Amino acid sequence: MVLEKLGSSIKETLAKVARAVFVDEKLINELIKEVQKALLQSDVNVKLVFELTNKIKERALKEKLPSGLTKKEQLVNIVHEELVEFLGGKGSKIKVGESQFRIMLVGLFGNGKTTTAGKLAKFFSKRGHKIALVGLDVHRPAAMEQIEQIAKQAKVDVFLDKKEKNALKIWKKVEKDLKKYDVLIIDTAGRDALSKDLVEEIENLNKKIKANENFLVISADVGQAAQTQAQQFHDSCGVTGVVATKMDGTAKGGGALTACAATDAPIKFIGVGEKLDDLEEFDPVRFVGRMLGMGDIEALLEKAKDAISKEDAEDLGKKLLKGDFNLIDLYEQMSAMKKMGPMNKVMEMIPGFSQLKMPKEMLQVQEGKLEKWRHIMNSMTQKELEDPEVIDGKRVERIAKGSGTSVSAIRELIKQYRMSKKLMKKFKGKKGMKGMEQMMKNMPNFK
Numbered sequence: 424m425v426l427e428k429l430g431s432s433i434k435e436t437l438a439k440v441a442r443a444v445f446v447d448e449k450l451i452n453e454l455i456k457e458v459q460k461a462l463l464q465s466d467v468n469v470k471l472v473f474e475l476t477n478k479i480k481e482r483a484l485k486e487k488l489p490s491g492l493t494k495k496e497q498l499v500n501i502v503h504e505e506l507v508e509f510l511g512g513k514g515s516k517i518k519v520g521e522s523q524f525r526i527m528l529v530g531l532f533g534n535g536k537t538t539t540a541g542k543l544a545k546f547f548s549k550r551g552h553k554i555a556l557v558g559l560d561v562h563r564p565a566a567m568e569q570i571e572q573i574a575k576q577a578k579v580d581v582f583l584d585k586k587e588k589n590a591l592k593i594w595k596k597v598e599k600d601l602k603k604y605d606v607l608i609i610d611t612a613g614r615d616a617l618s619k620d621l622v623e624e625i626e627n628l629n630k631k632i633k634a635n636e637n638f639l640v641i642s643a644d645v646g647q648a649a650q651t652q653a654q655q656f657h658d659s660c661g662v663t664g665v666v667a668t669k670m671d672g673t674a675k676g677g678g679a680l681t682a683c684a685a686t687d688a689p690i691k692f693i694g695v696g697e698k699l700d701d702l703e704e705f706d707p708v709r710f711v712g713r714m715l716g717m718g719d720i721e722a723l724l725e726k727a728k729d730a731i732s733k734e735d736a737e738d739l740g741k742k743l744l745k746g747d748f749n750l751i752d753l754y755e756q757m758s759a760m761k762k763m764g765p766m767n768k769v770m771e772m773i774p775g776f777s778q779l780k781m782p783k784e785m786l787q788v789q790e791g792k793l794e795k796w797r798h799i800m801n802s803m804t805q806k807e808l809e810d811p812e813v814i815d816g817k818r819v820e821r822i823a824k825g826s827g828t829s830v831s832a833i834r835e836l837i838k839q840y841r842m843s844k845k846l847m848k849k850f851k852g853k854k855g856m857k858g859m860e861q862m863m864k865n866m867p868n869f870k
Contacts, residue, residue: 432460437502486501510711514705517636519550529611545577557594558581558583560590566612641668649679653665693705750808
């Protein structure tokens with residue numbers, strides 16, 4: 424994930440703090456240097472880096488120790504709070520009222536505006552709103568075809584005109600047909616760079632559309648050029664929020680943060696994948712918590728609500744907490760969690776899991792592997808399914824032959840089962856289990 428290196432660097436630094444015998448000015452200075460280094464490597468603007476780290480240092484040296492906290496805990500808490508504040512504080516959720524809500528997307532070519540339009544359409548339609556997409560990108564070849572396809576995937580209506588080359592004329596033409604929709608998402612044109620005619624077009628559309636939100640869509644890999652872009656778009660239409668795309672890649676991500684600072688507009692959404700469901704409302708507290716390995720239970724529950732039924736979730740919770748399950752349970756757990764997205768992303772949302780350093784192969788269970796497991800299990804006896812420890816060499820050969828798979832595939836499944844069982848027992852004794860237990864208590868309340 425984007426900022427993964429930033430998160431791991433700061434986690435390592437905080438781990439040094441936890442191991443230190445004393446928290447003194449020398450340790451605080453070391454922490455500040457590491458945080459600065461991590462942020463600069465993530466392409467965050469130098470000025471912003473020093474403003475942030477100066478705040479951390481000042482608080483660490485001057486604040487009185489709150490009751491109930493150790494000096495180490497206070498230092499970790501200050502880093503967490505200042506990173507949250509740096510990324511927008513408490514966050515800013517969108518509330519759709521009774522009157523029509525309009526979102527206009529602006530940004531340069533290639534940053535993902537049209538795809539983001541589809542993701543936003545899916546996001547709001549899942550919340551019961553009637554959505555329409557409006558295609559006003561009259562310059563990019565095939566832009567109208569793309570938004571038409573995306574609207575079809577999102578199962579929402581779309582309004583456009585493939586022959587007209589004036590965006591304002593298209594808006595005036597379709598405006599009368601848009602009154603019955605709760606949310607309008609307007610996709611505008613981009614360029615390789617901000618030009619005079621593009622600025623003029625955006626200004627004219629902004630005056631006519633009068634959007635509730637003007638979102639700057641900016642790629643996480645854009646780098647520090649984001650600051651100039653953000654300021655120019657802000658001057659043209661008054662950017663109210665940022666949608667950071669490609670947050671699932673290996674980009675440094677500092678450019679998106681810089682864009683927010685330049686426009687004084689918070690990140691409202693982050694794109695975390697290529698599918699239309701891969702869009703998250705940005706919550707700085709939860710994001711920083713996940714980045715620092717503290718988990719994100721709310722995001723996990725949100726994914727679970729969309730992916731699995733109340734009964735499956737409740738059953739999954741009980742079996743995970745039990746830490747003692749058979750092969751059928753393992754398959755069901757992996758299948759249910761797979762529906763929630765890539766397993767490594769799911770696991771990083773659970774408090775305590777990032778510290779367990781689980782083997783990558785355990786987290787990379789693909790659909791093909793689950794299908795192979797199903798064939799293997801169909802060739803097992805009831806006893807073997809319920810107590811995999813009885814499976815010896817002869818049984819492995821029989822199962823492999825019956826399922827049309829290899830002996831190594833059977834052994835891989837058994838190994839996965841033992842690793843999972845061992846991991847859950849290990850996790851059960853950790854402090855992070857309290858968070859997991861709370862998550863599972865909440866799961867039966869799914870609507």
